[in-house]
Amino acid sequence: MxxxxxxxxxSDVTTIxxxxxxxxxxxxxxxxxxxxxxxxxxxxxxxxxxxxxxxxSSPPPLKSFGMDWSKRPGTSEISVEFEDPALxxxxxxxxxxxxxxxxxxxxxxxxxxxxxxxxxxxxxxxxxxxxxxxxxxxxxxxxxxxxxxxxxxxxxxxxxxxxxxxxxxxxxxxxxxxxxxxxxxxxxxxxxxxxxxxxxxxxxxxxxxxxxxxxxxxEYVVFLTDVLGVYDRPPTDPNAILLQEIAVDEDGSWSIIKPTLEGMNKEVEITVAAHDTTGGMVTKISEAAMIAKLGIDVYIVKAATEHSLRALKGEVRGHVPDDWLGTVIRSSK
Amino acid sequence: MxxxxxxxxxSDVTTIxxxxxxxxxxxxxxxxxxxxxxxxxxxxxxxxxxxxxxxxSSPPPLKSFGMDWSKRPGTSEISVEFEDPALxxxxxxxxxxxxxxxxxxxxxxxxxxxxxxxxxxxxxxxxxxxxxxxxxxxxxxxxxxxxxxxxxxxxxxxxxxxxxxxxxxxxxxxxxxxxxxxxxxxxxxxxxxxxxxxxxxxxxxxxxxxxxxxxxxxEYVVFLTDVLGVYDRPPTDPNAILLQEIAVDEDGSWSIIKPTLEGMNKEVEITVAAHDTTGGMVTKISEAAMIAKLGIDVYIVKAATEHSLRALKGEVRGHVPDDWLGTVIRSSK
Structure with a gap:
């Protein structure tokens, strides 16, 4: 690596x-x-x-103003309803x-x-x-x-x-x-x-x-996916358990913080990777773990749900509420 | 300017x-x-x-192989007919x-x-x-x-x-x-x-x-436009004359080499600019003149015509044939 x-x-990233x-x-x-x-x-x-x-962050204006002024299929004109609101x-x-x-x-x-x-x-x-x-x-x-x-x-x-x-x-x-x-x-x-x-x-x-x-x-990173988060085995398996919180050590190893189940240890985590045949979730977790090691929390959550909205808004930062479904990966420090 | x-x-342009x-x-x-x-x-x-x-430059293969493998409207599959020809x-x-x-x-x-x-x-x-x-x-x-x-x-x-x-x-x-x-x-x-x-x-x-x-x-630059080339007045004017060859001096001034018509001098050229209300052709000519000053010939020609094909192939470089319709702008040196 x-x-x-x-x-x-x-680039001069100090000026961002x-x-x-x-x-x-x-x-x-x-x-x-x-x-x-x-x-x-x-x-x-x-x-x-x-x-x-x-x-x-401020209350959104009542009316949003669109910035896609392309011709729509079946029309020949563009209509820009633009009321010049404050940005x-x-x-x-x-x-x-x-x-x-x-x-x-x-x-x-x-x-x-x-x-x-x-x-x-x-x-x-x-x-x-x-x-x-x-x-x-x-x-x-x-x-x-x-x-x-x-x-x-x-x-x-x-x-x-x-x-x-x-x-x-x-x-x-x-x-x-x-x-x-x-x-x-x-x-x-x-x-x-x-x-x-x-x-x-x-x-x-x-x-x-x-x-x-x-x-x-x-401040944080959100992965929007098509499953609720990271499971201990393929999510199609009826016994699959959603891993809600994963801590990443400095050496890159993980431990599952939540849920706290017996026998769920590092050996289980390796099995998680072995289960994944597509490579998709393994890449995601290993890239997410590297981000978490930097001290940046990563939320893996199902797109277009109430859980994704809360994650995007930063509402689940710090303490993860019990009714939030998703996986947070963070540094163990 | x-x-x-x-x-x-x-960029390191020396390696191109x-x-x-x-x-x-x-x-x-x-x-x-x-x-x-x-x-x-x-x-x-x-x-x-x-x-x-x-x-x-080599004779083209009998069958071209397309590189746009997008789904076409009305179809649900992509078909790639690819015979792996030599590039x-x-x-x-x-x-x-x-x-x-x-x-x-x-x-x-x-x-x-x-x-x-x-x-x-x-x-x-x-x-x-x-x-x-x-x-x-x-x-x-x-x-x-x-x-x-x-x-x-x-x-x-x-x-x-x-x-x-x-x-x-x-x-x-x-x-x-x-x-x-x-x-x-x-x-x-x-x-x-x-x-x-x-x-x-x-x-x-x-x-x-x-x-x-x-x-x-x-080696050369070709502008493909919707008119035959540069005229001495708007091409909609029935008396408009196609300027076939324009020479650019080091100081940026132009002279019309071909056709050689009486009274067609620098004053006429300024009139060319004054005619142009859209700014389109003026920008094009002034940018083309700056390219020509570098010693790079510029061809302004109507797109999708036999004249554009000859210009693109570089066939009209050096001597401009009489039956070629377009405008070449080159350095007077």
């Missing part, structure tokens, strides 16, 4: 406005898993609305989303993550993957903009993020910082990027989040 | 592969002028096909497009070019403009990808381009160079960007082209 010191970053929260919109939560390139409009709409409520006070948020049913087909069909840009299939797959994930990015930016969130899409490929041997090599956050300082909400995404050793690879949203958390030090 | 020395650029051509896809040529957010599909398809023919030899091209009927409404409604991000209307307009122009960018990338051109969208905002007092202040081309060196065709576009003095502004595709030409030294 690379260390922070090896990663070049040309305090960042409240980095939010991961999990691909599975905002797209329809089993249908290629289909957005879960209902979930995305609810998530966007919850983000708006979480970001605005509300926003907490600074940053959004990163996964690919879900966008990009996944294209990337796996061509094995972009394995590199080899000299191969026609890989080069075509790289182009096709970027088309798909940037299409999703615009739709998410539009959804947030319709809620009046001043969102701006920033592709990791375009702003020069690259890897070496599939580990982060260059993570330039200068434009992310500039956007936040100008009052925007940057929206990044998992992307196909250039890899200095193997030509190209896929940079996942979870890895991007960890680097942004290290560099920008948000 | 800013000088090149004042613009910061963190030779760049053959920078192509401007004029907004008026690839969108429907009078219909908001509507692409001129026929023109865009022809332009993409012409670009493919211009880029491939043909491409000349390095770089594409920049304008906004046309995308972005223009949003930007002018909110006067993004005048700055003032603290004003709700300007902030909303900035977000709405970026949504519109990045939507067009993806459609152009998709059109090129369908022709087998390994295109990648790069937004000037996302890669950190910014202005100060509406002049270019930071033009980081490092990612553009990396993309070219990896065998991709970067596709940039006119964009809303951060301005260090007034908050924000609009960076036009023509200004972007000039900076890219200065930094990347292409």
């Amino acid at each position: 690379e260390t922070k010191q090896q990663i070049s970053s040309s 406005k305090p960042l409240c929260c980095i939010v991961k919109l999990g691909g599975a939560a905002i797209t329809c898993k089993n249908e290629i390139e289909k957005i879960n409009e209902e979930n995305l709409g609810t998530v966007s609305s919850q983000l708006r409520h979480a970001m605005i 509300p006070d926003y907490s600074n948020f940053l959004v990163v989303h996964g690919a879900g049913s966008f990009g996944h087909f294209q990337a796996s069909r061509s094995a972009v993550h394995k590199g080899g840009l000299h191969l026609p299939l890989v080069k075509a797959g790289f182009v096709a993957t970027r088309i798909s994930v940037t299409t999703l990015n615009i739709e998410i930016v539009r959804s947030l903009a319709r809620e009046g969130i001043p969102s701006v899409g920033i592709s990791p490929f375009a702003c020069g993020w690259s890897t070496c041997e599939r580990h982060m090599a260059h993570a330039d956050i200068s434009q992310v910082v500039k956007a936040i300082n100008s009052g925007f909400v940057p929206v990044l995404h998992g992307d196909a990027v250039i890899d200095e050793s193997q030509g190209c690879t896929i940079l996942s949203g979870d890895v991007i989040i960890r680097h942004l958390a290290e560099l920008l030090k948000p | 800013e000088t090149k020395q004042q613009i910061s650029s963190s 592969k030779p760049l053959c051509c920078i192509v401007k896809l004029g907004g008026a040529a690839i969108t429907c002028k009078n219909e908001i957010e509507k692409i001129n599909e026929e023109n865009l398809g022809t332009v993409s096909s012409q670009l493919r023919h211009a880029m491939i 043909p030899d491409y000349s390095n091209f770089l594409v920049v497009h304008g906004a046309g009927s995308f972005g223009h409404f949003q930007a002018s409604r909110s006067a993004v070019h005048k700055g003032g991000l603290h004003l709700p209307l300007v902030k909303a307009g900035f977000v709405a403009t970026r949504i519109s122009v990045t939507t067009l960018n993806i459609e152009i990338v998709r059109s090129l990808a369908r022709e087998g051109i390994p295109s990648v969208g790069i937004s000037p905002f996302a890669c950190g381009w910014s202005t100060c007092e509406r002049h270019m202040a930071h033009a980081d081309i490092s990612q553009v160079v990396k993309a070219i060196n990896s065998g991709f065709v970067p596709v940039l576009h006119g964009d809303a960007v951060i301005d260090e003095s007034q908050g924000c502004t609009i960076l036009s595709g023509d200004v972007i082209i000039r900076h890219l030409a200065e930094l990347l030294k292409p």
Whole structure:
């Protein structure tokens, strides 16, 4: 695993406005898993609305003003109902989303993550993957903009993020910082990027989040997923138990704080990882653990629920209420 | 006007592969002028096909392989007919497009070019403009990808381009160079960007082209427009004469080399500028003149015609054939 010191970053992060929260919109939560390139409009709409409520500290204005002035299908004109209200006070948020049913087909069909840009299939797959994930990015930016969130899409490929041997090599956050300082909400995404050793690879949203958390030090991080949180075994297992609080030691090992069940020890945790065949939750937990080690609490919670709204608002920070369903991962210190 | 020395650029441009051509896809040529957010599909398809023919120096393979593996409207599956052909030899091209009927409404409604991000209307307009122009960018990338051109969208905002007092202040081309060196065709576009003095502004595709030409030294530059070239008066005037060759002196003044008509002198040229009420052609000519001063020939030609294909292929370089309709702007040296 690379260390922070090896990663070049040309930005002056000391000048950033305090960042409240980095939010991961999990691909599975905002797209329809089993249908290629289909957005879960209902979930995305609810998530966007919850983000708006979480970001605005002052009472929100009665009427939101949309920032997506695109032509709607079936219409030929744009109508901008704009009453020039005062801009509300926003907490600074940053959004990163996964690919879900966008990009996944294209990337796996061509094995972009394995590199080899000299191969026609890989080069075509790289182009096709970027088309798909940037299409999703615009739709998410539009959804947030319709809620009046001043969102701006920033592709990791375009702003020069690259890897070496599939580990982060260059993570330039200068434009992310500039956007936040100008009052925007940057929206990044998992992307196909250039890899200095193997030509190209896929940079996942979870890895991007960890680097942004290290560099920008948000108050907390929220992962919105399609399950309630982290379980001790696959959530499809009827005996699966939701792990509500996990503590991460400095050496990276975890212990389950809540619930306190007999026999739930480190050996169980290793079994958690072994259960996971998709790799999705394992990557998420290990990236989340690295964020928690920095002293930044991570909340893994089901998107578009009352629990996600509370997590986004920071209401479950400090003490986790008994009626909150989700997983918090924090430093044991 | 800013000088090149004042613009910061963190890229190592000495390592770039030779760049053959920078192509401007004029907004008026690839969108429907009078219909908001509507692409001129026929023109865009022809332009993409012409670009493919211009880029491939070896005889093109009988079957092109598309790189846009997106779901088509009305279908639920993606079919990738991929025969794994050898990648043909491409000349390095770089594409920049304008906004046309995308972005223009949003930007002018909110006067993004005048700055003032603290004003709700300007902030909303900035977000709405970026949504519109990045939507067009993806459609152009998709059109090129369908022709087998390994295109990648790069937004000037996302890669950190910014202005100060509406002049270019930071033009980081490092990612553009990396993309070219990896065998991709970067596709940039006119964009809303951060301005260090007034908050924000609009960076036009023509200004972007000039900076890219200065930094990347292409062999030639082609502007694809919706008229045959530069005229001595508005092309709607029946007496308008197509200026086929314009020479630019080191002091920036122009002279018309061809056609050689009596009374066509510098005073006439000033009249050319005075005629132009949209500012479009004036900006284009003055940016083109600055490129020509660097010793790089600029061809202004009507998109999707036999003349544009010849210009893109570099066939009219050196001596301009009599049957070629367009305008070449070159250095008088």
